[in-house]
Amino acid sequence: MPAVFQYESLLGLVAAAVLLEFVAWRLRLPPAAALISGGIALALIPGTPDLSIDPGLVLIVFLPPLLMSGAYFTVWREFRANLSSILMLAVGAVGFTTLLVGLATKWMVPGLPWAVCFTLGAIVSPPDAVAADAVLERVSLPSRITALLRGESLLNDAAGLVLFRFALTAALTGAFSLADAISTFCVLSIGGVVVGYIIGQGGLFLIRRLRDSELAIVATFLLAAIAYIGGESLHVSGVISTVTAGLLVGWHQHTDFSAATRVRAQAFWKITVFLMEAVLFIMIGLSLKGVLARIHTVDDGLHTLLLPAAIVVATVIIARFAWLLGSHVLLRTIQMFGFFRARRSSVATAALMSWAGMRGVVTLVAALSLPDSLPGRDMILVSAFAVILVTVLVQGSTLGRAIRCLRLNGAEDLLVRQESEDMAWIRMSDAQQAAVIAMSQQPDGTQSHPRLVEQYTHRTQMAIALAKDRKLHRHKEIAHFQVILAAIEAGRMALITLHRSGDIHDKTLRKMEEELDMQQIAAEIRISETG
Secondary structure (H helix, E strand, C coil), X not given: CCHHHHHHHHHXXXXXXXXXXXXXXXXXXXHHHHHHHHHHHHHHCCCCCCCCCCHHXXXXXXXXXXXXXXXXCCCHHHHHHCHHHHHHHHHXXXXXXXXXXXXXXXXXXXXXXXXXXXXXXXXXCXXXXXXXXXXXXXXXXXXXXXXXXXXXXXXXXXXXXXXXXXXXXXXXXXXXXXXHHHXXXXXXXXXXXXXXXXXXXXXXXXXXXXXXXXXXXXXXXXXXXXXXXXXXXXXXXXXXXXXXXXXXXXXXXXXXXXXXXXXXXXXXXXXXXHHHHHHHHHHHHHHHHHHHHCCCCHHHHHHHHHHHXXXXXXXXXXXXXXXXXXXXXHHHHHHHCCCCCCCCCCHHHHHHHHHCCCCCHHHHXXXXXXXXXXXXXXXXXXXXXHHXXXXXXXXXXXXXXXXXXXXXXXXXXXXHHHHHHHHHHHHHHHHHHHHHHHHHECCCCCECCHHHHHHHHHHHHHHHHHHHCHHHHHHHHHHHHHXXXXXXXXXXXXXXXXXXXXXXXXXXXXXXXXXXXXXXXXXXXXXXXXC
């Protein structure tokens, strides 16, 4: 296929993604559902060209930015507070699902090697909260459930892909040792954390010294690739390395990034994630075109592809329910005997989180990266696609209804956040007022900037004065906005102090910090224009 035609096809996919996102918005469907449906439609259109990609490039191109973005926007305090529960989901549920899917696949297709069966299990085991985010953002849900779902999606990607790596290696080489696998898993995980921390600290050291926001944002993008490639080159988990670096950068963004970098970085990462996820979702649909071409009869497709895929879908859903509800019952039983104290969950919470186990990007990336020589590749690809299709279209579209039926809402958490936000506004205003008074106080006791209390009126008068005599009022305008910048910085430090101490929620910090950032950008522009 000519390179120009490949580029044109890629542009066509992006255009289709934009259209499908708009359709999803109008129909109030999860965006992933519309993209998957669009991929199916494109695959079934006669004459649609095959769009293939080197499997070796799939993981290294798409995965690092997606992992970095997820880690960058993680609520660290909630992530740390619920780490034990998150690990139960990210490692326990992933391993349990991999085991059950592998057993079910071997039962359905006895001739398939065990390693290939578990490869399929590892591919479909990690849920993806990205597909659920569109629904979660529209409903009021307890913050702990949201933290568990998003924290799970961050770590289970690593667990699922490490299992995928073991299973695929065993399938291709025929060699596997459980003891070696466990020890290797520990080395990969711990080594990935260490490498990611070192690379993340090095990236922060560089970003702090980049005054240009565009360069800083590009540096964060490159950091994702460096963390992943560096981890893989050192024979540790590149996934965990990238997640660790992303968590570190995300934690320090409030203090080490400029306002312009933070605002622009959010827009950059949202667009990057949208494009990558959209292309991946549509690509899986197009990949089915080659699979369908190799099906000679309806019976052949039904028995060799569709029936095994249906069993895999059912096993994936049942395995998550069994793990979460079983863990809930076991934990409550242990707590009854007083052996373990932890925050109690409810059956409704376990049921909702079971229903929220939608698969997405990681499953797509892993399935697309399989070599053509792997036995049962077509069946694995169809099964992975079926799992994504059913979990996104069915579970994703009904998640909001399930929340209402189970009567789970975040009204109490919302009230707490509102109260903390009111307190934060008062504390931030006090800090800004103190900074203005300190910088405005003159030796004779007068104030050099009395009209900052009425900010917009004062700005208008300064603008009029500046237009009449720019040279005369230039230093006054610069001084005016320097005081504003000092007040903004004081307010930001007060917010960060509240956030670090756990007095305000991460959403409150981001909401209030965004307003401060916009004010800072405007002030910096005015100073640069007059400087």
